[in-house]
Amino acid sequence: MAEINEIIKPENLVYAKSKVLTDNVMSYCPGCTHGVVHKLIAEVIEEMDIQEKTIGVCPVGCSVLAYNFLDIDWQQAAHGRAPAVATAVARLKPEKIVFAYQGDGDLASIGTAEIIHACNRGENMVVIFINNGIYGMTGGQMAPTTLEGMPTSTSPYGRDIKMTGHPLRITELIAQLPGTNFVTRQAAHTPASVRKCKKAIRKAFDNVAAKKGTSFIEVVSTCSSGWKLSPVKSNEWMVEHMFPFYKLGDLKDE
Amino acid sequence: MAEYRLMKGNEVIAEAAIRFGCDGYFGYPITPQSEIMETLMLRKPWEETGMVVLQAESEVAAINMVYGGAACGKKVLTSSSSPGISLKQEGITYIAGAELPCVIVNVVRGGPGLGTIQPAQSDYFQAVKGGGHGDYRLIVLAPASVQEMNDFVGLGFDLAFKYRNPVMILSDGVIGQMMEKVQLGDFKPRWTDAEIIKMHGSWATTGKTPDRKHNIITSLELDSYRQEKFNHKLTAKYKTISENEVRFEEISCEDAEYLFIAYGSSSRICQKAIELARAKGIKVGLLRPITLFPYPTKKIQSMLSKLKGILAVEMSAGQMVEDVRLAVEGKVPVEHFGRFGGVIPTPNEVVQALEEQIIKRK
Structure with a gap:
């Protein structure tokens, strides 16, 4: 005990949980990307000292409970509607920094109209888009982003593109819209990619603070439970199959 | 100095919103209410x-x-007409479930489906009984004049914030499109951020400050016992509203043996029908519900001892009449008369219906 107390000293501190993260136990599965991205957003908010200024809008999906994990004011939106909800916050509270946090079913399927139009209007907001190619919360159904041949509970023999269409690279569409100023695709599966992802999130929040319009960050993610793979295998599968189709990097940076 | 103008019902909704210090309007074009956003x-x-x-x-x-706007403690308004209001139902139930204040205007047209662009009162069930999923109620105000289109914007916001509940102004294509003299309200400044924090800082997303816990606007509750507790809380709120916010108007009821019950533009037609009927010696009056939820159930019950029959007049195939029958509990005859699909009844038709369906009833 005495030895530990010798070590727990401020000068020895190399890492601390962000003060913007609450002490609630996260509801995410082991290996889930949500937890990492939550942490990055919390760190960015803390570093920018904007806890009082930030309003988050969370979706329907696994991250519906994001409001339990970041100690900021939150609005929980109906499925797919976060960009519309955040539009009103951005317009009526222009002094605030608003971000919408959405999954791929939420953003790229049921909420396609809302995200396209919010980005096209250039609403002054950050959009964080977690793309794991599957509906996690409802138990692993096919998403618009599910890769060809990928098995899910509603495409048990693999996604047949003749029947269900092609996986949707919505971020490429978003990048075409003049309202967006920063559109990037990131990952958060290695220390290096986590650092890059955090840089992108920081840039997006800086852009909104500078009233530059919409900054859009896709994070290519895993869903161990939905994919029925271990967290380590999920990361390997993501690198092998997701990255070739969802290529990482900036699509637009103005 | 009172300011009078000749205005359309739809136009005055816009003017009243500005004057009442409304913070935001969000809408989508649809006939017969597009003048609201255009204005x-x-x-x-x-x-x-x-x-x-x-x-x-x-x-x-x-x-x-x-x-999103209501969750910030702002006074926000939307308007639409029947098919558009159907599209809004998901959002309305979320707003009710998150206990947010707002005003929604429905300038009703005939349905179902795309229906007609002509006036109707066929969205009563949707407005009063639910519309979206789950156990919730809207406070429903039914204007019968352009003046009330003006007045109910302010009243709507007052009630919405008093109870943290969505309010619907259930108008129709007649009231929305017709022009009448209207006395406009005085300009009220919009609430400042400091005022909003003082009044609504306990719940609204005004930005988390060190002196309070973070505010979360949500309608999600994963624990069924807690959801039930929340449903009880809502039910208690609706009961309080029912006890305190019933509004109605009585016309020619003092000596009435028969009663029209009608809201909105139907009540205007009934006023003329009363003149025609009384010229024939029929003692008929009008009870005009101004709030449709809460409904003037007790008022109707208090009138029954003097009545020989009630005719519910509405531009629908028979919706509000169900609430009349629930109030009357079979004690006097209740019939429904309606023209619908965009057809407006004439006063003569209403008198004829009273005579045939109630007075000559065997």
Whole structure:
């Protein structure tokens, strides 16, 4: 005990949980990307000292409970509607920094109209888009982003593109819209990619603070439970199959 | 100095919103209510009061913008007509479930489906009984004049914030499109951020400060026992509203043996029908519910001892009449008369219906 107390000293501190993260136990599965991205957003908010200024809008999906994990004011939106909800916050509270946090079913399927139009209007907001190619919360159904041949509970023999269409690279569409100023695709599966992802999130929040319009960050993610793979295998599968189709990097940076 | 103008019902909704210090309007065009957003865009209130006006990409987006604005403690408004109001139902139930204040205007047209662009009162069930999923109620105000279109914007916001509940102004294509003299309200400044924090800082997303816990606007509750507890809380709120906010108007009821019950433009037609009927010696009066939820159930019950029969007159195939029958509990005859699908009944038709369905009833 005495030895530990010798070590727990401020000068020895190399890492601390962000003060913007609450002490609630996260509801995410082991290996889930949500937890990492939550942490990055919390760190960015803390570093920018904007806890009082930030309003988050969370979706329907696994991250519906994001409001339990970041100690900021939150609005929980109906499925797919976060960009519309955040539009009103951005317009009526222009002094605030608003971000919408959405999954791929939420953003790229049921909420396609809302995200396209919010980005096209250039609403002054950050959009964080977690793309794991599957509906996690409802138990692993096919998403618009599910890769060809990928098995899910509603495409048990693999996604047949003749029947269900092609996986949707919505971020490429978003990048075409003049309202967006920063559109990037990131990952958060290695220390290096986590650092890059955090840089992108920081840039997006800086852009909104500078009233530059919409900054859009896709994070290519895993869903161990939905994919029925271990967290380590999920990361390997993501690198092998997701990255070739969802290529990482900036699509637009103005 | 009172300010009078000749205005359309729809136009006055826009003017009243600006004057009442409304913070935001989010809408989508649909006949017969497009003049509301058109008037706002012409008036440019963002230059005058800072009010935000935005044409959304859909009714669905518009009502979710209302959700976002209301969650900030702002006075926000949307308007539509029947098919558009159907699209808004998802957002409305979320707003009710998150206990957010807002005003929603429905300038009703005939349905179902795309229906007609002509006036109707066929959205009563949707407005009063639910519309969206789950156990919730809207406070429903039924204007019968352009003046009430003006007055109910302010009343609507007052009630919405008093109870943290969505309010619907259930108008129709007649009231929305007709022009009448209206006394406009005085200009009230929009609430400042400091005022909003003082009044609504306990729940609204005004930005988390060190002196309070973070505010979360949500309608999600994963624990069924806690959800039930919340449903009980809502039910208690609706009971309080029912006890305190019933509004109605009585016309020629003192000596009435027969009663019309009608709201909105139907009540205007009934007023003429009363003149025609009384000229024939029929002692008939009118009870006009102003609030449709809460409904003037007790008022109807208090009138029954003097009545020989009631005719519910509405521009629907028979919706409000069910609430009349629930109040009357079979004690006097209750019949429904309606023209619908965009057809407006004439006063003579209403008198004829009273005579044939109630007075000559065997």
